[in-house]
Amino acid sequence: MAGASNLPPGFHFFPSDEELIIHFLRRKASLLPCQPDIVPTLILNLYDPWELNGKALQSGNQWYFFSHATQTRTSPNGHWKPIADETVISGGCNVGLKKTLIFFIGEPFEAIKTNWVMHEYHLMDGSTNCSSSSTSSSSSKRSHKKKGHSDTESKNWVIC
Template sequence: PDIVPTVCMNHYDPWELNGKALEAGNQWYFFSHAKHSRVTPNGYWSSVCADETVSSGGCSVGVKKTLVFSTGEPSEGTETNWIMHEYHLLDARKGISSSTSSTNSSSKKLHHPNTESNNWVICRVFDSTTGGSQAASCHEEDMELSCLDEVFLIPRR
């Protein structure tokens, strides 16, 4: 089985993630399709602040989006204490010139091992009233990842 499972986030409300996502204390981790609907059976996820740059070794490697879960219909929902941090990798190919992109495919694979990576996000979901609230901030400037964060995106303790 996958260590970090894939979950269709529109199939479950956040309180239904037990047994479906990787649990670490009061936090749940899972992969999901980047363009998947954020509407669930009883509510929806909405962005609450500007996307943040995630960096490693002084280089921007990804983006973190912070979302809050609301119950009800999108036009008249009630905000809850459920928070989701959604991380995705930046497209490493953007800086490649057209002459470089015409190189052989093995060279491309060496520099761009997974061209499908931007189709996926890793999500961390938690109830801000039961822990993890230190990570709920929308204002973590130039977030730097540790080696373990880069592998698992688990917050430092």
């Protein structure tokens, strides 16, 4: 698994909301490589939040990972409940949506609220076409798509 250990000494991973969406999520959804390749892909429903240690990219007290967007955000012992949405803007263009979720232990009607908070970032419809000078001009863009991946499938990625 790629991780923060792939970064040179002295480098830290502290991206802004805009950077997460433009430089990581947009590239993942477009099936382009992310440079540096340090954010792992996880199936969120397989893990409770305390099990992400060592699986997700850790930076301070935050963990980062890609996952497929799902309607249900259940885990073995609980579920994530969305509490807020916020639009992420770059250069006057709406590039994404940041959802804030809280983890609850137990079944929905008898759940216990925890202190676990997750921010889930989504691309806005058409955000891959939004021209912005913030996109990296030094990275080489590839125009091909991998076989077996539909446009709909590639846009279902989120970064948490």
